[in-house]
Amino acid sequence: MTTPSKSSSQRRAHLVQLAGDLFAEKGFRATTVREIADAAGILSGSLYHHFDSKESIGDEILSAFLEDVLAGYRAAAASTDDPRKAIEEIVRSSTATLSRHRAALTMLQNDWAYFSAQPRFGYLRTAMKEIEQTWVxxxxxxxxxxxxxxxxxxxxxxxxxxxxxWIPTSWQQSRSSGWxxxxxxxxxxxLLFDGITA
Structure with missing residues (x-):
């Protein structure tokens, strides 16, 4: 038998997924709480049983994405003393992570100016600095x-x-690339390590 807490957790995860899809399609700022509730088939007020604001949902999507990215980058950097091998692992980790978090990636691409200006999302800049530093x-x-x-x-x-x-994610999303x-x-x-010259 499903426990209430598990059911609530599943409902919350479902709401996050629906909201993420809307944020990716319409943009974070253009999406309303009512639209998220409508997509979930609930009243707007019911959404507030799970989240205190639209920003809370965005926060959950983006923080989970960045935690996943950073975990992969840290593991890649710690796995070898060979910079080429580390970069190979970072590339493979990035592609896998981005495919799991397409909504978050689209949100960052479309609404970076908004998120980066909000104190609540200050961790975005911190995470991006660590990502850059790992590569550098x-x-x-x-x-x-x-x-x-x-x-x-x-x-x-x-x-x-x-x-x-970021490009392979959009290719995979369309399912039409054949790769x-x-x-x-x-x-x-x-291309990175060998170039295109014979």
Missing amino acids: EQLERGKETGLFRADLDARLIYRLLRDVL SAEQINDGLLR
Whole structure:
């Protein structure tokens, strides 16, 4: 028999998923509490039994996403002393994590200016700094050991790769690319480490 607490927890998770889908489709600011409640088939007031505000739902979606991203990055960095292998693991971890959190990624892409200006979401900037630092440290280590080019601009490369890593998620979302996540990862890593010249 299902316990009330488990049922409540499942209902809450369902509401978060519905809200995330709406936030990704319409934008966080444009989505109303009433629309979330309508999608769930409940009255607006009933939503407040689970969350005190729309921001609380956004908070849950974004914090879970960033915790997942950072866990993967930390594990990748700790798994090896080889910067190339660490970056390979970061890329694979990123793709897997982004596929699990498509709504959060879309929310950040579409409403970053809003979230980053709100004190409640101050952890976003902290997390993004750690993500950047993880990449930069691996790239700089590769430069120091002679594995990567000495003239590499680590922060620029990070920004380029971060943005490229968002693309496979939209490809997979459309289901029309014909490439698996593994094929996309391998293509990106070959481009990064081997280039396109013969």
